[in-house]
Amino acid sequence: MIESDKNFSDLAAMENSDGSIEKNITTHPHHHFEENMASANLQLKRRKFLGLGLFGIASMGLPNRVKGFDNNYVEEFVNDIVASETDLFKKHSDSFEDKMKLMQKAWDEKDFRMVRSLSDSIRNTGIQAQNEYEDPGKPLLNGNQFGIVATLPEAWRIWAKGWKYYKVLALEEKAGIPRQAEPVEVLLGFRSDQVNSLAREIRVVEIDNGLLKEVTSQVYGVVRRGSERLCKVMFLADNKGSEKRQYLVFYGNPDAELPEYTTDLEVRGEGYDLEIENQYFIAKLSKQTGQLERMLIKREHGVELYAGGPAHAETPCIDWSHDYVAEDFFMKVRIQYWGECPDYEITRGPICTIVRRWGFPHSALHPIYNPSRLNINVEYRFYSGLPYFFKSSKMKAVKAFVIQTMRDDEWVFTGQPFTGSIWIGADEKVKFGEVDVANKHSVKGFGYYNKDSKDSFVGLYLDHSSEVIPDLLDGGSSLFYYNWHGTVWVRHPTIDGIKNHTIPEGAILRQKNAYVTIAFTEKDGPGKIEALRKELLNPMDSFSSDLATITSAKESKRSLARPGEAGDSLISKAVLWEALKSCIDQQMYISNVNLVELGYIYNLSVEGDGVVKVLMTMPHRGRPLSSFFIWGSSVVHRTVSKTIVGALTEIPGVRKVVVDQTWYPEWNSNLMSDECRKKLGI
Template sequence: MKTNIPTQSELIMINDSYSEKLAEKFSPSKANESEHSAPNLDPIKRRKFLGIGLLGMAGLSLPFTSRGDGNNSVEKFVKNVIATETELYKKQSDSFETKIKLIEKAWAEKDYRMVRSLSDSLRNTGIQAQIEDEDPGKPLVGSGQFGTVSTLPAAWKAWANGWKYYKVIGLEEKAGIKRTAEPVEVLLAFKSEQVTSLAREIRVAEISNGQIKEVTSQVYGVVRRGTERLCKVMFLADNQGGEKRNYLVFYGNPDAELPEYTSDLEVSGEGYHLKIENQYFIASLSKQTGQLERMLIKREHGVELYAGGPGHGETPCIDWAHDYVSEDNFMKVRIQYWGECPDYEIVRGPICTIVRRWGFPHSALHPVYNPSRLNIDIEYRFYAGLPFFHKFGKMKAVKQFISTALRDDEWVFTGQPFTGSLWMGADEKLKFGEIDEANKHSVKAFGYYNKDSKDSFVGLYLEHSAEEIPKFLHAGHSMLYYNWHGTTWSRYPLERNQLVPEGAVLHQKNAYVTIGFTEADGPAKIEALRKELLSPISSFQATLPSGISAKENKRVLAREGEAQNGQIPKQVLWDALRNCKDQQLYIADVNIVELGYIYNLSMDDDGVVKVLMTMPHRGRPLSSFFIWGSSSVHRASKTIMEALTGIPGVRKVIVDQTWYPEWNSNFISEEGRKKLGI
């Protein structure tokens, strides 16, 4: 296939005299002066600032045809390139509206291959719109609520040396239940000028008896919105029950490195085909659908829960939800029929692994019957050090339809690993045997146990609600010995042949726990856990406690090299990497630091620099292009090896590549976004 990449002979550099004039007109010092002296740049100043980003100081490459046209052609080319951000983006991409029109045109012309191509392109437009425009929610603490580390008591200021800012979060336990390492999630907002990388910089510390000590934390969901950056922070909290405690979130340290915390949560695999392990179980997700396929309980003989047999032609999984039967009892439509996940997101970290999948379920004769009526969004959350995992579900009707039957929870276990069943009704007490008639529509938990091995699997229903559904059921059905599968549980939230109106939404939040269980002590354990999960620790924006006596903590926050104490200043290393350009963006003059390809940078005492980087997408998987590769397109660019080994004191460079977290345009710096017209 012929490519459109220009060869060196098709490129021409502007002569030195013009380059000097251009450099003088768009000098970095002047651009920086305007940026700092007038934060609200007028349109002309913005175009000038964008100009230096697009053209760069190394020179300007022109199309070959411009060679004989003199300065008029140059000026015309510059005017075309130095456009407003919106104009630049429009030149390089196509809008949602444009693609819709193209799809309609191709459909009218019965060019179905073109329809498929455009539909895929439209999907990617939706992904990018979500990245840039999706509402992240209201932050617990806004960007304007912060303190400076320099104003903290001397002992705390010394402990947090290297960081400039902090926020205060309050936590309160209201149920009077002792908590140990409970995961707490908060959404926070930050001023963009105060941070370089939230993932590298954020540290969470608890105030305890006058000391501050770091706790394990995890940062994810980082987005840029205007002049702010937002992210979710999850951290582990202890509480004796009924207490209020304060935590400090530190940030504003460009020398910070990705923190490393000890955790029993281990994840292997790619995409949603993951094996997730903690001290209690090993969960294996289906490579086809991402459903929970198997679970090994890590106690005694290690029973493995699985669903066997050919099912109904689909891949069997112990989590067999979510599905519905179409009108007139015609066919089953289920996410278990997915050949692959239509869409998914993965979050990995020391506290929690999140696997979120969503899309329309498929029919048994997909794509012959391909209804787009009920969108299903499912999220698993597996935690470090906890014997349970969460499942969040949202089923939204985008079109009115009739459901003969609908299930939002189903579990299948082959091989008879359990000897008895259990359930919880309206009185929130665990009982054994089959659900009685009085509680069949008020099920709050279900489960199975083995009286001999003491293994168990219990589902706790924490939230179950609906919008625009007049009669919503909390019913469930259990069969300890189902002939075709084994042990089976399922929940039907709707009546048979129910009209589901457009806009109807079904919500659920469940927890599934596996613990050593006996008939004597098991019920009390499960009831206590459910009560705890129904009353999580609450968070609120707080202020520093007054009158507290700050105490010294000899174990400081900064690791080696994070407090301007490295053998080589960290800024020198970062500046060197700015000489590594993404040469496939020919005239943007944008480097891998501005693009956010570098996730972490560290150096040990022996002169070894370690770089953790990513690539923008799976179609460009080879980071070696930047590490040691060569290109004739951009003469001013350096490889990572050239840039870093050229620094006195650097003995060796090690570069690792990762796909987690997946790169997106929120990782691009403000300078990079200006150069790219985003």
């Protein structure tokens, strides 16, 4: 096995325009990343300049004079087109700067309803800018690092029939801890000309003694940056401890369908009003705030953790953080006061459900007191097959302000479900009872257990760090009988016991915690908790790798492709996809963009009896009716556009068309093709 700092040329092969194959002279795995990002930024600038190109206006041709040799007119015409195309986006949208000017004008004129409308419009401008320009990070493997499946040993080529390209990565376990189905996440880059849909095409495969074995994977966070598409790939990995293992990531199969994997992770609900279940627990998030409201531990009779009663007039949840108390104890400012999440993102898949929420906390008299001082970003991650979930957070001070105290972790359980408490000190060992004075500011975890039912809930602190604030505390306190109705644990990360201290501008506080529910006894529970914390603090390392010397490529029993994914579809999928290009989004009128270009079609499959199934989305929830495209409505392009049913049933062998609509993943401009982006001037 060649480590990541070696030459990468043995891995990759380049495909010539005539279909022949040659070795790729790509060097170090990360060598071209900076060049690629520079190219991406340049292409973004070019995209702004060129606007629609010559694709944007239907039926537009060159004037007669252009067809001759009047070079001055050609130059004038091109300049006019470029100028109009440069202005196209401005003509149909407005910039952040323009909206800010309009909002200032409305504010000066005391037109506060207009201020509210413009603030919402600015928010949506921010969403689109995030989609287009947010830095996804540095990929483990970039688009130019790949191999050609045709160069693999024959047994592997046959097994991976239908896929054209692959990448190689490796995992190393360094802590000597056996792992089973551990989630691993990597950021990968792909050339746009080598893939149609990352969500449909990516398959992760482990190399095991010459055998290729597909592992459960999940693709999310897809973005386009210049000539590359990037995405996060999460997959489940096994390791006996202290092993290095190699994985192939296959892609480049236009016939691929969205993979279905067996999972115990079930998600019910919409938005952040979710109920998330695996084999260990059921977690219910608040439909108001998205906080973890209650949890059912799936053991014995199923103890339910909840925070009952009206609390302090907020909606009760077992997770009460994050918040701060303003100077002089004037008021509390907290995310528990949110009437709804100011902003959120949801990721759903067979391995993990991610719920991310952020915004400024509200006061008890919101919006009278409406400080924009501490931005709070909180993320939950719930996994399949694991007895724990993660919570990560980032709190950033956008201006200096004075507080009395701050909390970044607080849990409340009503009904006395536990009989004892535990905590982890600086020595990484579990202890029983209350935190002692010596460890007041060095707590590494907390928890509660029931000696009779063996139920437990333990928080493990995996990361607690800050910028600008030098005296971050790892302390906290526990009240086992809080007002005689429940159990409370709370952590204060800033200066303890000093009234009215300043949080400086730019200060950042981060945390990552794991919350575990396992069968716990006083005899074996501490050892389980300590071992799990060590495991979570020492995840497996992922790195780019050349393909190890293949001594014996063995034939696997089951091919990578499902029926219909290896060119064996009863009806050509290429023909079906091409037919769908005749389905135009008629609300874009003269742009003449079709559903495939726009990325509305998420999946396409063919059943044995001539039934074609289509999974599609809509661009936003203001356009919820996919039936507009399925069987027809008022048609603008009567001589051009077809309905999905009409286009597909024209193909011989298609007996029936079934179309389902989904909102996951949420559509955005990164799903549009390059051709579509040119037409729309993006």
